[in-house]
Structures are given as structure tokens and as C-alpha cells.
Amino acid sequence: MRKNIIAGNWKMNKSIDEGKTLASSVVNMVSSKLPGDAEVIIIPPFVHLTPVKDQIESALNISLGAQNCSNHDSGAYTGEVSANMLRNVGVKYVIVGHSERREFFNEDNAIMAEKTTKALAAGLIPIFCCGESLEVRKAGEHEKFVSNQIEEGLFHLSLDEMSKVVIAYEPIWAIGTGETASTKQVQEMHRSIRLMLMDQYGDAAAEETSILYGGSVKPENAEELFSQSDVDGGLVGGASLKAQDFVDIANSFK
């Protein structure tokens, strides 16, 4: 059985105190067993990782994630944080290839491929993001675009490595815009991603891979999205900054 996951990407938000309060509220509101046996991941900014870890330590179904890692191991890379450093402070998951990294920091598929490898080598689980812009969607090129991101970002991995990866489909036009992709659009893309995985890695690996949806997930649309057969949870931005909304989303599995 593949895992249901709700990941809260705080992006560059919250002071340390606000972050501690948010994390402890989530811990207090999440019951020990969520519907669908879902795992909750809190993904704060780097400097919040250790204080947030202290808050969530007692919660069995809440894990710590990071928003990014370097594609290098160590050395003169000012401002960067390595996958090993993240592992050292108790991080379990790391986002790779978020569209904001691709857009604002010019990170391309080749860099994402390197980051995925570094994350896995450090014992982290990459949450590999993919997703098209509105122009690409309008041109009807979205499946080709996303399949190219996956091919170039992930298909260098062995079957064993791939079996650890989580994929997040995040259409850029739905991120932070309040506009969610329709349930049909989401299911279609998730299905097409799973079929790609089947071709490359076989049925078992494809069936075991969790594919999350991201882009304006909120309590009002989570249940319908998560009811789709190829949607295994969500990568949540804005709504993860409010404990009640985030926990309501985490409770949206059947």
C-alpha cells in the first residue's frame, strides 16, 4: 500500500516563535491515527528545523521536512545547506524541484537530478515537484512537459532509489493563486505520471509511489482531491500556515 501524505510547506514565513506555536498546535490537534493512516510532514524554513523538531518529537505520525538542499556535498557554496546537514538535524523529507526554485533560482532539471541523488544518498526522502505553467497547459503540452521533468529529474535513479521517492504534481498556475486544478485535471495528470513510472520501473514500483497534488489545497477541496484513485495526498502551502486548516486537510482522507 502506498502512503497517504499531507505535507505543509511553510515557504519563507513565520518567526521562530510563530513557527513553534504553529507546530505545537498541529501536534495537539492531530490525533495519533489519521484517516487513511496519513503521515503529516511539516516543512519549515531551515532555521526553524531544530525548534520545530523539538515540538513534533512526541508525535508518531508527524515528520520533519526541508524545503531544499544543495546539489553539492560540502565546500565553498555560500548560503547552501547540504542533504547530510539536514539529515544530521533530524530531517526525513526534502522538497526537490519546487517551481519557485526553478523559477526564481534558475534551477533546471539537471540540478534537480543531482539534488535527488544527494538527498537519497544522505538517507532523505525527496519530494520531487513537477508541474506546468498556464501557457504550457493552454497549449495542451502539459503531459509532455511534466513527463520531461520526471524523465530528466528522476529516471537516472535505480529501482531501489525510485521506490523511496515521493512525487508532487503542482501546476504552477494553481500555486498560491486560490485556483485549484479541477479534480479531473489532477487525476488525469497523476494517472499519466503513474503510467510513466510503470513503463520505466514496472507496475509494483509505480503502484507504491505516493503522488501528491499541490496548488491551493484547502479544507474545502481536499476531500474530493484525495478521493481520486491516483492522488495520495497534498503538498500544501498557504493553508499549512493555519493549524486548523492544515489539520482539517490532514483529516480529509476517507
Ligand code: PGA
Ligand atoms: P499553495 O502552495 O498551497 O499556497 O498553492 C503549494 C506549494 O507551493 O507547495
